[in-house]
Amino acid sequence: MAKLTRRSFAALALAAGMAGGAANAADVEVRMYFPVAVGGPVTKIIDDYAAAFEKENPGIKIKPIYAGDYQQTVAKVLTAVKGGDTPETAILLAADLFLLTDEDVVTPIEDFVKTPEDKAWLATFYPAFLENAKIGGKTYAIPFQRSTPVLYWNKDAFKAAGLDPNKGPANWAEMRDMAKKLTKKDGSGAVSQWGIQIPSDGNTAWLFTGITTGNGARLTNADGNKVSFDDPKVIEAVQAWYDLSKVDGTQPSGLISWGATPRDFIEGKAAMIWHTTGNLTNIKSNAKFDFGVGFLPGMKQNGAPTGGGNFYVFKGVPQAKQEAAFKFIKWMTTPERAADWSVKTGYVATSPNAYDTPAMKAYTDGFPQAIVARDQLKYAVSELTTHENQRVTKVFNDSLQAAMTGARPADAALKDAQREAERILKDFK
Numbered sequence: 001m002a003k004l005t006r007r008s009f010a011a012l013a014l015a016a017g018m019a020g021g022a023a024n025a026a027d028v029e030v031r032m033y034f035p036v037a038v039g040g041p042v043t044k045i046i047d048d049y050a051a052a053f054e055k056e057n058p059g060i061k062i063k064p065i066y067a068g069d070y071q072q073t074v075a076k077v078l079t080a081v082k083g084g085d086t087p088e089t090a091i092l093l094a095a096d097l098f099l100l101t102d103e104d105v106v107t108p109i110e111d112f113v114k115t116p117e118d119k120a121w122l123a124t125f126y127p128a129f130l131e132n133a134k135i136g137g138k139t140y141a142i143p144f145q146r147s148t149p150v151l152y153w154n155k156d157a158f159k160a161a162g163l164d165p166n167k168g169p170a171n172w173a174e175m176r177d178m179a180k181k182l183t184k185k186d187g188s189g190a191v192s193q194w195g196i197q198i199p200s201d202g203n204t205a206w207l208f209t210g211i212t213t214g215n216g217a218r219l220t221n222a223d224g225n226k227v228s229f230d231d232p233k234v235i236e237a238v239q240a241w242y243d244l245s246k247v248d249g250t251q252p253s254g255l256i257s258w259g260a261t262p263r264d265f266i267e268g269k270a271a272m273i274w275h276t277t278g279n280l281t282n283i284k285s286n287a288k289f290d291f292g293v294g295f296l297p298g299m300k301q302n303g304a305p306t307g308g309g310n311f312y313v314f315k316g317v318p319q320a321k322q323e324a325a326f327k328f329i330k331w332m333t334t335p336e337r338a339a340d341w342s343v344k345t346g347y348v349a350t351s352p353n354a355y356d357t358p359a360m361k362a363y364t365d366g367f368p369q370a371i372v373a374r375d376q377l378k379y380a381v382s383e384l385t386t387h388e389n390q391r392v393t394k395v396f397n398d399s400l401q402a403a404m405t406g407a408r409p410a411d412a413a414l415k416d417a418q419r420e421a422e423r424i425l426k427d428f429k
Helices: 006-019 042-056 070-082 094-102 116-122 155-160 172-182 204-214 232-246 260-266 277-286 319-332 335-345 352-356 358-366 368-379 389-404 410-428
Strands: 028-034 060-066 089-093 142-147 149-154 191-193 272-276 291-294 307-313
Touching: 028 042, 028 070, 028 319, 042 060, 042 319, 042 335, 060 319, 070 089, 070 094, 089 094, 089 319, 094 307, 094 389, 142 277, 142 319, 142 335, 149 155, 149 204, 149 277, 149 368, 155 172, 155 291, 172 232, 172 272, 204 232, 204 389, 232 389, 232 410, 260 272, 260 277, 272 277, 277 291, 277 335, 277 368, 291 368, 307 319, 319 335, 335 352, 335 358, 352 358, 358 368, 389 410
Parallel strands: 028 060, 028 089
Antiparallel strands: 089 307, 142 307, 149 272, 149 291
8 A cells, every 4th residue: 555645645635524514423523722811702703713713624623622821721732631531722822932942732833834836935924923833943832822921901980080081091100100191099998999009919920920021021031041030120110110109099909800900990989900912802892991901011112021822733643633733723823714714803913914804904993002012022932931831930920929918028039930940941951
């Protein structure tokens, strides 16, 4: 019998699927683990995409598996891999890149890029999003559910405070001054409207990277084996964040909920917030007031982290299934689909071509807030991404939260975090 090539193997498998109709057991099933990390009907959108792809590609069945937040999803994926039930693809954090390659569970995308069309497609993504999709010249992930944090402000609250509703703060000093004017108290002295809320309980390191980048600091190197948690600029950034609560009284004390912050903004309990652009559509759909969206205000410069999830293709499954997963990933990241996804969710479309589509042009012409996160990419850096990333990030998050609650001084907490991170990373140098 002649040896089957990858393409012929895939073709035979797909043909077998088509021969039996849409419900045939021989269909190639692609399981996709997917995290739900923002508000809005994301699961329905993904289900609709899966159904549309199946209609266009008889013989391939897409099975989304909604697995909780990003941390829960990667844990479930790795458990499935180790248990011999490896999925074909998953949307996992871009910051999980080193974790997945160190575990040797993902396949370079170049393994599937064979045609000129494939190569042209791979070259279309924004460089800022590819920064934490590549290692050693190989691409291990495809940007999809990507974001940067942005500043949201309530224009009605700005008017009531005597501020220009069409002009958000350009820097940290302006944000701090505006937050003082926007903080309101009721007759009993309790705060009825906070001037600013920057969540600190769930995505602490991610949002904090916006503060450190704006203060001219980088938290890690490109090789993922060195951190700079005890850099004086990083310590200064923590202190500035803490001071919003303890010195200015414009932000709630202690830890601020990631999940509750958009709701507080929508309900008028916070006049300005930092949050993912992935919540843009949720806020647009539910806020009863006009709002502005702007770059994160920096202490010394503009800066923001990229975030969100990439597609990964896993080792340990038949080549036909890998090829089917790759076909789905290409379909999901076409300019038209990327534009549609961005409009429906608020995530940043991951290629410039998406912004040239008629649908996206029409949307952004009527809602210019939607292009703020894209324009901020020129100042964006990779979020904290290291080897043993979950352990290192936990150490860093714990130190930040200790500082933000007042349990430890910022400099002491971060110096301890630096020592512990160096211990974790010592084998990767």
